[in-house]
Structures are given as C-alpha cells and as structure tokens.
Amino acid sequence: DAGVTQSPTHLIKTRGQHVTLRCSPISGHKSVSWYQQVLGQGPQFIFQYYEKEERGRGNFPDRFSARQFPNYSSELNVNALLLGDSALYLCASSLRRGVHTDTQYFGPGTRLTVL
Amino acid sequence: DQQVKQNSPSLSVQEGRISILNCDYTNSMFDYFLWYKKYPAEGPTFLISISSIKDKNEDGRFTVFLxxxxxxxxxxxxxxxxxxxxxxxxxxxxxxxxxxxxGQGTELSVKP
Structure with missing residues (x-):
C-alpha cells in the first residue's frame, strides 16, 4: 500500500506569490492534517480536514487555506507569501477524526523556499 | 506557549549503549503521548505511544516511560x-x- 504522498517535493517562490501544495492520504484514510515545520522546531499544526470539512485550525493567518476533495486528497494554499513562510510543509493522514489512538502517518513533505 | 518541551537539542551515544531522550509537558489534561522519528528528507515516522493509564510501554528495543x-x-x-x-x-x-x-525535537547521533 502506498503511504502518504505529497507534491511537489521542493518549491521556490518569491514574496507576494501564491502557492498550492498537494497531499494524497493513505487509501481508506479520511482525515488529513497539515503541519508547518521550520528549522530547529517541531511541526506546528495548521489544519485538519475530515469528510471535506475543516475540523480544526491552528494559529495561522487567513493567508493559509485548505480544502479536501471527495477522494480525500487535500490542497494547502498560501497567499501573499512572506519570507517567514519558508518551511517544510507536512501532510498527515489518519483513519478517523478525533481519535487519539489513530496514528497519524506523515508524508515526506514539501520544502518551500520563499525568496 | 510550549506545552511539550524537549530541552536537549542533541544527544550523542556510542553504538550498543542506551539512548535516553526526555520530554516534559505542561498540560495535565494530556492523556496520550507519542514518539516520532524523523530522518532527513523524510516525514516523521510513528515509533511508539503510551496512554496516561500506563507508566511504561515497550516495543522491541524501544521503551517509553511516563x-x-x-x-x-x-x-x-x-x-x-x-x-x-x-x-x-x-x-x-x-x-x-x-x-x-x-516538542522541538532531539537529534540523536549513534556512533559506531
């Protein structure tokens, strides 16, 4: 079975631009969460989507948005990019929503560099 | 507000010896904890977990104590x-x- 996949692997953008990152969860998983990891820190929660609806949101500005599609894949959109948005963006999938013992499985991430 | 803290950024251990990685938390409502391992250019991989009703969980070479x-x-x-x-x-x-x-993570280096 394929794990969580993310695209693209790397991305370079300039300040003010917009970016879309994509994630495909493990087959059968309905929950997708997005995290931002900056160098030297642990991943920070951005969003959770379950059954195509936003179920949780971290402390990120409105420039960050996401959606989930009927096949449970997801997109993360970031508008008006800032230098501080440079980070590794991780997607994680799990079977259900809100069940602590449901392991979150992470994709390899998308490395975003904002110049 | 850092609710989960790992105060040691790095740890170096000799092969065959014990590695001990520490983690502190501030929220007494937490009832479940997990450890993930991350290699460069990969996403975090689940390693082991523990429920707050236990004080120890073991899986092969890995043991978590709470x-x-x-x-x-x-x-x-x-x-x-x-x-x-x-x-x-x-x-x-x-x-x-x-x-x-x-937490912020601890980089473990195991030297041969």
Missing amino acids: NKSAKHLSLHIVPSQPGDSAVYFCAAPGNQGGKLIF
Missing part, C-alpha cells in the same frame, strides 16, 4: 544502533481532533 506526577516522559533505546540516528519528537494530541502538539 511519570505523570512530574509531567515527564522518556524514550529508552537499548541497544542503540547507528541506524537510530535521527531527530526524535515527542507529541501529544491537542484539544482539536487531528492536532498533534510536538
């Missing part, structure tokens, strides 16, 4: 192997479904 009164957990790796060299994160589920709160 001390609720001290709000402290630790991951023991015995014996350590060079392939264990990675960044280790402890995490706890937040109050929103699907949210994990991570």
Whole structure:
C-alpha cells in the first residue's frame, strides 16, 4: 500500500506569490492534517480536514487555506507569501477524526523556499 | 506557549549503549503521548505511544516511560544502533481532533 504522498517535493517562490501544495492520504484514510515545520522546531499544526470539512485550525493567518476533495486528497494554499513562510510543509493522514489512538502517518513533505 | 518541551537539542551515544531522550509537558489534561522519528528528507515516522493509564510501554528495543506526577516522559533505546540516528519528537494530541502538539525535537547521533 502506498503511504502518504505529497507534491511537489521542493518549491521556490518569491514574496507576494501564491502557492498550492498537494497531499494524497493513505487509501481508506479520511482525515488529513497539515503541519508547518521550520528549522530547529517541531511541526506546528495548521489544519485538519475530515469528510471535506475543516475540523480544526491552528494559529495561522487567513493567508493559509485548505480544502479536501471527495477522494480525500487535500490542497494547502498560501497567499501573499512572506519570507517567514519558508518551511517544510507536512501532510498527515489518519483513519478517523478525533481519535487519539489513530496514528497519524506523515508524508515526506514539501520544502518551500520563499525568496 | 510550549506545552511539550524537549530541552536537549542533541544527544550523542556510542553504538550498543542506551539512548535516553526526555520530554516534559505542561498540560495535565494530556492523556496520550507519542514518539516520532524523523530522518532527513523524510516525514516523521510513528515509533511508539503510551496512554496516561500506563507508566511504561515497550516495543522491541524501544521503551517509553511516563511519570505523570512530574509531567515527564522518556524514550529508552537499548541497544542503540547507528541506524537510530535521527531527530526524535515527542507529541501529544491537542484539544482539536487531528492536532498533534510536538516538542522541538532531539537529534540523536549513534556512533559506531
């Protein structure tokens, strides 16, 4: 079975631009969460989507948005990019929503560099 | 507000010896904890977890200990192997479904 996949692997953008990152969860998983990891820190929660609806949101500005599609894949959109948005963006999938013992499985991430 | 803290950014251990990675938390409502391992250019991989109703959970070479009164957990790796060299994160589920709160990570280096 394929794990969580993310695209693209790397991305370079300039300040003010917009970016879309994509994630495909493990087959059968309905929950997708997005995290931002900056160098030297642990991943920070951005969003959770379950059954195509936003179920949780971290402390990120409105420039960050996401959606989930009927096949449970997801997109993360970031508008008006800032230098501080440079980070590794991780997607994680799990079977259900809100069940602590449901392991979150992470994709390899998308490395975003904002110049 | 860092609810999960790993105060040691790095740890170096000789192959075959024990590695002990530490994690502290501030929220007494946390009832489940996880450890993830991360290699460069890969996403975090789930390693082991523990429920707050237990004080120890073991899986092969990996054991996690939980001390609720001290709000402290630790991951023991015995014996350590060079392939264990990675960044280790402890995490706890937040109050929103699907949210994990991570510590800053500890980079473990196991030297042959």
